[in-house]
Amino acid sequence: MGAGAVLPLLLAAACASVPTAPRPYYPAQDVAAKGETAPVGTAAADAADDPAIWRNAANPAQSLIVGTDKKAGLYVYGLDGKVRDFVAAGALNNVDLREVTLTDGTRRILVGASDRTDRAEPRIALFWLDGTTGKLAGTGTQGFLPAGHAPAEAYGFCMAAARAPGELARAYVVLKDGTVAESRLVEAQGRIVAEHLRDVKFATQSEGCVVDDASGTLFVAEEDAGIWRVPLAPATLTATRFAGVGQPDGLVDDVEGLAVTRDGAGRTLLVASSQGDNAYAVFAADDARLLGRFRIAPGRFGATSDTDGIEVLPGDFGPAFPNGLMVAQDGDNAPAAQNFKLVSWQDVAAALQLP
Structure with a gap:
């Protein structure tokens, strides 16, 4: 074997011998799920992605969960985890209501x-949800972000309550390059359309977002x-760091x-998926203090x-979830396809000693 053939083998051996650093695995309390949804229809793939919860104030046990199959469309589930509806709407990634x-x-x-069906044309897919039947219906439109x-x-997505007269709501689309585009959703000739307002840009890939309507604050991961x-009140969107990867923030x-x-004392909490160590971090939203971490541990579900x-919502959701409901996507529901797990927030609060 000539020297030219030996050199690539030596280089390959050297590369193979370089150890990979173990990922951090920070302490967390264990909490068991109390329910789960039926698996999404796309098997053997990373498909389930993001949930949203609608609380039925008149009959909390009949509340609904909306969840994305990012390869196929949008599901509606009851709290029993059974499918109420499915709309084959393409590659919908994140959802809110x-x-x-x-x-x-x-x-x-x-x-x-967020509609990723066309990877070059960011879109917002819009639907009406019937709280009685659990069925989805189209609004007759898809809101396109501006051609610029x-x-x-379109990657991440979240919504906010209307912030000006004439609006139905605000929408935030997180583009994969870290740009977050804010639009207002309005009625126009019997349809719902998105009118772009302004942007905020992050340095690298971003996805998760949520708006605290009470304080008018957007949080972006x-x-x-x-x-x-x-903060959404100023004319220009300006971001400040809330929590960082690593210690002491536990992400x-x-x-x-x-x-x-909200916790039992009315304090606003921000909950984050720390995907790298299969955990969830809970922060005080006003001062970014880390209040605790937990994992959804093995159990019946x-x-x-x-x-x-x-998604986490406070309030009564019936006997199984009397003081709040958490829904979390599960990336490994083998041997079945991915799904969403349902957790009693009362159990989380007890594990972390929250009010």
């Missing part, structure tokens, strides 16, 4: 999702860096789904791992 008031005074549930953003891929806080990249909830999207 708000109850809105139309110009005729009608109250409806508006569901929005193309080519770009930059996957390899941490969480950013963006292991990727930082993925974000959710806002299984553990979670590699969680992308999460």
